[in-house]
Amino acid sequence: MTEADQQTAANKPRRNVLYAQAGGVTAVINASAAAVIETIKQHPDVFGKTYAALNGIHGVLEENLLDLTDISNETLDKMKYYPGAVFKACRFDLDPLEHNPEQYQRVLEVFKTYDIGYFLYNGGNGSMVTALKVAEYCCKHGHKVDCIGVPKTIDNDLDITHCSPGYGSAAKYIATSFIEAATDIRAMHETSSKFFVMETMGRDAGWLTIAAGLIKDVIPDAPVIILPAERKFNKDKFLAKIDQLIESKGYCVCAVSEGLQDENGNYLSIATIEHTIERDYVQLGGAGSVLARIVNQHLDSKTHCAIPDYCQRSASHLVSETDWQIAYDAGKAAVKAALNDEHGVLPIVKQTGSNPFSYCYETISLVDVANLDKQVPDEFITEDGMDITEAALEYLRPLVQGERPLRFKNGLPDLEPIEFSAVEKQLPEFIAIK
């Protein structure tokens, strides 16, 4: 802020902040939360009370709020390495306005009741749509609320930003686990399994899958196959590459996107399909097992498949220090946007230097990013579609740099649940999901 801005701020009435978390968690989303709270505390002239909603926008609707105004430094400190989402994260979007105007009226009512002047929503693509809907509705109804997104997703599929907070840690987890498992099969393949596959999350984006390719920096000649969701699966070419690698190296390690599709556009595996009013939600999962079976039949030899599932997004014991800092800075940048009276924006990471990697946060309009998926670019994937390029490695390396050891107590992660002060409800009951 310039001095003139600060003057303006000083003359404005202090208004309250509401922060909430939504969508799949990351290992560092709570670092963003801590940054939001710590940065707000530095500006008592601008901000009044700090609230969190439990379960994102769901908690706004149901008036499930926490008062963070007097949060202790000890709690903030604990949040900085706590996985999951300390304020709970929802898989819940607002209905389209025309279908369910009551939801929007309710959000506005809650905002007015608690004099919310700033709504900070920490989430991925879908959550940015929610933030945008709320921003537009409040604006249209003359209630001044600065709606600001705080980015996060292990999937790294938020558009425009150089990377998403949370991705670097999940990438470090995948790469580390993949490299360790490779030492296992390398040690045993001559008389046991010759094929190991790890299935990564990310839906239709292969960002987490390509992270396994970092093995090249540790075991340069590792016989590796990387199958990001951006390329269609061709069984014959896949098996031909398996044969070639096993012929030359004796074994093969493979990483596959849960969202890998065959050449007809069918997912290799679907876990479940959930039917909601708006759409059918396809839960992916099982592509790794499918590949393990295919190779088992082809080689007539044991194969192995690891599915880290939730572990890849909650591994606070393998956080990337760089990613942690990016997540912390995301929270700071969101509060700075609030200080600048920005509305309907998302802070995004802009790379400012390489060797050493540096970045800053800039804000863009939520309109420009909401629901736009970013896929792994062509230049990161080799021509055969089954490996990553040096360009991909150059992108990945800075994001996994540095460790941030988890605190252990009696040999186990020190992750006792954190307690917060709930706010006594003032409004009539509202049921979010009927």
Added chain:
Amino acid sequence: MTEADQQTAANKPRRNVLYAQAGGVTAVINASAAAVIETIKQHPDVFGKTYAALNGIHGVLEENLLDLTDISNETLDKMKYYPGAVFKACRFDLDPLEHNPEQYQRVLEVFKTYDIGYFLYNGGNGSMVTALKVAEYCCKHGHKVDCIGVPKTIDNDLDITHCSPGYGSAAKYIATSFIEAATDIRAMHETSSKFFVMETMGRDAGWLTIAAGLIKDVIPDAPVIILPAERKFNKDKFLAKIDQLIESKGYCVCAVSEGLQDENGNYLSIATIEHTIERDYVQLGGAGSVLARIVNQHLDSKTHCAIPDYCQRSASHLVSETDWQIAYDAGKAAVKAALNDEHGVLPIVKQTGSNPFSYCYETISLVDVANLDKQVPDEFITEDGMDITEAALEYLRPLVQGERPLRFKNGLPDLEPIEFSAVEKQLPEFIAIK
């Protein structure tokens, strides 16, 4: 050794040592290897050259040997935190003597050629049978070779010993991952998945499964179901418990043995069946996915399943310091047994104190332990067969104590392959697997 023993040793010709690794790896088996080599180095009056066979007994047969006599401290240091098996580990047992005497003759021939006076075999149940067969054959043929086992297995199913080196680290990995994943589903269950299951290795023993129960020490009221292979699976009782936990806590986290059987004695899931001359080898895997599907259908809600697979036995980034020390001491104890001229023995862990936990190594005859499986005792499992008791927690706690951080380089585990000096072959070719 007494002074008299030392005197005897001094008068004996120095003889060479052959060390080898076999069976599924652990995160700390190479600590045992380093201890063997370091302890041998302290007794140049007794031991001559130190060799390792590549791929366990398979490498003995094929004369694939490494010379470790002049191994550097730097390499030993690296071995101490390296996962996998640095000398490669075989899934290969000797045939019964009457079926294949050539194998035994060949082992003896290799031992004689390299003047092997001590054969140290680092493995689990199956490998102890091999060590015993070799010991008996050499003894019968008048060739003095002290055959000594070095225990290891993440499955913890070696009998008599208090615990197996490698188990504590795998237990720490399972517990940590399970606790972290629980923070994830706890944060999201109100609008997303309500059931998470993690499938652990261990075949017909539930030792790794019960390790997930350590969550009780961190999240005391965690809604948890533990399904060790020692109890038959009853679907109705399982679903009733799910309903009760979800009713009271909103979600449920579950750990299941890959070897869980239904009440008819059928495995919930089999990955593959491999036919060998001696027996059909059933590869387990998939029990977690089966449970996730059952609960998905029952609740009509998304469920999640993690299968760590190899990661649970190669996670050098989550080693238990206590387990590491137990593994290191196993190597030392084996060399001490050699110094004591013991033959056909296995050093086992004997607990000598609790609070604080202490132990020593004692040797027992390989005859007493080979191929005897140790299952989780009744007093570790609750009456309903779906949880663990305080007695189990008391057993588990000491084994996961302490951390031993992995070295990272540029954000990735520093696990460049370690190179060793191969020995030039002196004997005619021998093909171990025809």
